[in-house]
Every structure is written in C-alpha cells, then in structure tokens.
Amino acid sequence: MSADELTGIAQEGDRILTICNACRYCEGYCAVFPALQRRLNFAAADLDYLANLCHNCAECYYACQYAPPHEFAVNVPKTLAQIRARSYQHCAWPAPLSTAFRRNGLIASLALVIALPIWIAVTNGSTAVSAQFYQVVSHRAMVAVFVSVSLFILAALILGGLRFWRESGALSNDPANFSGLKQGLIDAIRLTYLHGDGEGCTYPRAHRSLARWWFHHLTFYGFLLCFAATAVAAIYHYGFRWRAPYGYFSLPVVLGTLGGLGLLAGPAGLFWLKQRGDVATRDPKQDGMDLTFIALLFSTSATGLLLLALRYTSAMPLLLAIHLATVLALFVTLPYGKFMHGIYRLAALMRYALERSQVRGRNATGH
C-alpha cells in the first residue's frame, strides 16, 4: 500500500466510525460498536484495534441506514477489512517481510517450487515402502528443517502479536487481569461474535446462517488436532522411543485423521462460502491472501491423509515429499498471511474484555 492509500484508508475509517458513534444502532451486534463508543476520535492505533475486533460478518452493513447508495456511504466491514490488512503489514516481523502479505500466493508457490524438488531429490531413489518414512527422509533432517522454520515462525508470531498489543493503545487496567484475558480467549475459541446467539450472522449474504461459524470451527479445531497429533508423535518419539509409523488407532494417527478431516471440510466450506459471498462487504484485494491460506490448509490435510492411506505402497516416498513441501509452504506463509488474523483477533478480543471490565470496575466504584 502506498502512503496515500494508507492515509486514505485511515481517513475513511475515522469518517465512518464517527458516523457509527453518532448513530449507535449496531451496538448490540458485536464488540466493535461498544468499543468504538468509548472513543471520541479514531487514531491509527484505535483503528487497528477496532478493525481486528471485527469478524467481517456484515450484519452491520445490511442493517445500516447509511450504507451505499446513501450519500454517507458507510461500509464498516469493508473499511475495517482494509484497515486490518494494513495492520497485518504494519505489525509484521521482521518489517521488510511485511510486503509478503501482498504476495501470499506467489510466496506459497515459490516455497512449493523450491521445497518440492529438494524433498524429491532427498527421497529420490528411495525404495522404502511399508511406511518407513525415516528411510526416505532421515528423522534428523526432517526435524532440523521444521524446527528451524518453526522457531523463526514462532518469533515472527510473538513479535508481531506483541507489537499489535503494544500499539493498539495503553490500558490503565492491570494487564494481569486474568478474568479479562480469559474472557477474550473464550470469545475467540467460541467465535462468540459469529454465533449470533444461535442464529449466526449475515454471511455469505444477507440471510443469517451458522455456516461460517461451523466451517471456521472445523478449520480451527482441525488445525489444533493436527498440531496435537504432531506433538503427541514427538512425545512418542523422544519420550518413549516409539518410532513412526503408528497404527491406525494410535493416538497421533487418530488425532491427525480427525484433524485432517476437519481441515478438509472446514477450508472447503469457507472457500464455498467465500465464492458465494457479497463482494460489497469485503476487501477484494485480500482474496489472494485468504484463498492461499485456505488452499494450503486444505492441501496439507489432503496430502497428509493420502500419505496415511497409501503409506504401504510405492507411492509413499513421492507423497511424503509432496506433503512435506506443502507443510513447509504453509509454515513459511503463516506469519505473513491470513493465519495472523487469529493472533490479532485474540489480542483485540482480550483488550476488549479488559476494557469492559475496566468500565464495569469504574461503574461499580461510582466514578
């Protein structure tokens, strides 16, 4: 984004939220509106915070008496989506890699293109079958690659998240207010603000539906299960010296299979919803980033499940190479792609819960 574009987006955010603040009809929908009503004007840090509170459900767009073609042209979900994109880039670590947000598809493809031949070269000539993965790629090589990539990613996630937290404003509240932090976490893992008290929200179109809530849950918990499968496998490997392959009913395989199925159904559903979605309520410039993440999640799961199914055949070495390359592509794009929305959303929800408990505390003491 150019500097002019950035200023333009910030000005538009300030303009629109000033209208929202004078109207307040949407205050019952989600956290964004009560949060903005505590502010009189909207500096860049406020905008980043509010934008990351927004789940882009579009209820407020369809309910808005000032939505286009009204001359006030209020489009909260689209404007906040643009501000979110800006905040992702702004908070990225290391800063020079922030441009990666705009080239997600390219970077993922490059990672694949580079990683795949290397993995194939490594696996080439291997005649190992019967799921002897470490005959194909040594366990040490696999771990070396993924641990170093993971450490870098972890640093990027943490530093990005901290920067967002720091810059989205000071809290006079005790940061060690655990009930507030807990509430934010609960709102994130339950997707409270996509749930609409059981009626869902207006996505992909003006009719309310829980579809997105379900598909996002499948994706998120599928991802967590796959992560858990890897963690359990690591414990097996190092703690008990039990080596892969694990049986179909072993814990890592069951967790991985369930997670993998969630990671097929969830991203597929989110993709389907996105195709049917109302372009008016989102920032089409981010479609590439969103779709790259969806595609990588889906193919990570698909290649993993395929590998599981065919691990006793001669296709195994090639499938292993493809799977590892896909996972690597997913990993390197994590801190510079759609995945980051989870980190910033969680931070924003926690900040919101803290702010709210602060207001409650003030009211309780009568100030």
Next chain:
Amino acid sequence: MTAELPTFDVLVAGGGNAALCAALSAAEHGARVAVVETAPREFRGGNSRHTRNLRCAHDAPTQFLTDAYPEAEYFNDLLRVTGGETNEELARMTIHESRTCMHWMRGHGARFQPSLSGTLHLGRTNLFFLGGGKALLNSYYDAAERRGIRVIYGAEVTGLKISGSRFERATVLWRGEPVEIRAKAFVAATGGFESNLDWLKEVWGEGAENFLIRGTPYNKGTVLRLLFDDGAEPVGDPKQCHAVAIDARAPKFDGGIVTRLDCIPLGIAVNRQGERFYDEGEDLWPKRYAIWGRLVAQQPGQIAYSIIDSKALGKFMPSVFPAIRADTIGKLASNLGLPADTLASTVDRFNRAIQPGTFDHELLDNCRTCGLAPEKSHWARAIDTPPFLGYPLRPGLTFTYLGVKVNASAQVLMCNGHPASNIFAAGEIMAGNILGKGYLGGLGMLIGTVFGRLAGKEAARFVSG
C-alpha cells in the same frame, strides 16, 4: 400504453413497517398479496429505516424490558403528549395490542436487544430492535419473500380508481410506464407528506424551503391526497409536523439519527442576529428536544446556532459533524457568519445573569439565570472557557400528523361517515387518529405494527368473506 399485472387479493401501497406488517398479516390470512414500494430496493422501508424501537406495555420485566409499563400509564403518557387529541378507543386498543407485538415480530425474524448507551431512559418502555429499523425491515422482507408476497420496488402509486367507496384498481408508475394493478382490497401504508416540499410550502410558506427532512425522500403524500380526493375524511392537524433541531449541514433527506444535536441545553441558542430566543434549559432534553424544530423554524431564515464552550464537551452524544470552533466569541461569530458584536454582548449578558448553583446535566439542577428575557432555567453556566464551539441548526422534519380517519377495523372512513368496505390504512398515514399532536418515542412503530397487522387481517377477511 398501460400494462397490467395479474389481479391480487390485497394490494399494499408502501414499503415501511406498517406496509410489511399488513402484507405479512394478509398473506397469513390466506390472501395473495402484492406490495408496491416507491423506493428502489436499496432505500426500501420508508421512515422505518431510521427507527429503532417500539413502545410496549408489559406487567413484569422481560428479557429486554425492565420493570413494568402498565397500559394505564402508557395511555396517560399518550394523553399528556397529545393534550387529549387522541381517539381513546383506538388508542386503548393499540396500547393493549402492544403486548402481543414482540411475539409476532419474532415470528417474522425480528431480533431485539436491551437498550444500551444513550437510551437507558427508555429501557423500561421501549423494545429495541437489534441493529435498528432497517434490520427489522430486512427480516420482514425476507419473511415476505418466503411467503410468496410479490414486492414491486420503484413503483409509485399515481392513481386510485375508487367507485363509491370501493377500491377497484391502482395505477402505478413502474419503470417509467403506468401499470394497472387490480386487487380486491387496498391497504394504504404510504406514510405522511413530509418529503413533499410543495405541500410543505402550502402549509408553512416559503420558509419550508429551508427545512431538512430527516427521513425518506419518498413520503410525498400522493396516496394521502388521492384518498382525500376520493372522499376520505382527514384527521390530525394539517399544520403540524414533528420537527427537531438538527445540524444544518445534514443532507436534505435521509440524514436520520446522526444529524441530531443534544447540546442545546448545555449552552445558549441564538438566531442569525446573534440573539437568544427561548429558554434552552426549560426541561430535561428528552422532554424538550421535539419543540426545537418549530422554534428554529420560527427564526429568520429558519436557522439558529447552538453555542457552547469546552466545559460541555463529553456531556452530549457526539454529532456526525464537527463543531465549528474558535478561541474567542468574536472569532466564533465570524466563523459562523453571525454579527460578532451582538453575539459577544448576548454571551456577556448571559454570563452576567448566571446565578450560583451546582451544575448537573442529568437532572433539573439549580443553575439558572436571573434578569434575562428569555431566562435559562437550568444548566446555565458561563460560556467562558475556550475553545468555543458552535453548531448551526435547522428544523429537521420527522413526520406529519395529517392522515385519514380510520375505524377499529383499520377501514378508512369517508366524509359521509361510512367506512370504505375494502380500503384500509396503517402507519403514519393514519397515526393522527391516535397521535393528534406531540410525540411519544416508539409509538409510531407501534401504530404501524398494530394497524398493519389489523389492516392485513381485515383486508384478507374482506377478500375471503
């Protein structure tokens, strides 16, 4: 050439709350229904787009309403604001029916919320729609679609064929062509005439040119006038309208809620000569804001200015337009285009007339002036702390009172005293039967809902009977 649509059982003219309630109710009572809405789809919903609650009687706290609001208290509130200009039979029936509204609305997709910031004083009496009136109307339009109701947007009724007191067909201007629509019964739910500038000028003179219309530009009163032409009996004062003082920078139409200004009681209001003209602190603002439209309309050029100082900041709901600021009263006057000497002397006289007191903007405090004409009875604090802020004010019309007289079956009464057998009315077009003058928040939506449902049901009954 005049095109024709198939014959419907019930034709509903209008596209706001009353129209949709009538259409849904008629369809549920077995009628084949068409709705003709003048606005295009994006601006459908009339003034209901800008509403956000419905005043509701109840005996005990509910999920969304606190305490109790008995029917008797409700009726007394109505008597108080109308000064008795209400049809008691219709008013009591409407208030009684308010108890059933929430359940019915929910059945058609409506969702509610407790009253939150800035509207807490209505938490006992008014049921708030989640997301406001446009969200409510979206739910109703969805329900209408599911019911197979034919909604025609961008279709303005331009003629009614009424024989005796019996509706036969309507002429509708649709896609630039006149279209005839026949129906066995007709529901008029087309609102008032507040967006018809020519009609406004007939009533209020050329000054009406300077009025701003807070709601839809489509309430031109066409059907209202057609009904009068065919002998419907009028009700409500043709010279009254509900008008509040809004920011003069608001758009001509459809500015809605965000153009309101709540800072008048926190400072002084002056006309374009820089002189005060009314007691800004007469009573609590929720009880007084509705007279300020008329007060501003009576000033030269139909404009006034609210002047406050920085002490007032944060004590009123933020407006969508920034205040015009200056560090001295003289500069503020020139920024607002007011005579600097007069404004300075107005402020000076005001400041010197202030009596000692303890300021509290949330109750009738004892900060008042002594020796001014007019006095300021409450919240009088010196305007002395820069920056000084000013907001230009114009009359913002919300609705008009003139309508057609109806009976307890929502049938339109003709001047001969008889009801028209198959012509019904609901919403603002007949609200004057109950709200002859004054204003009670959330009553318009109640009248629209109760009479909409009633008109739809009675129209369907007429068709099937």
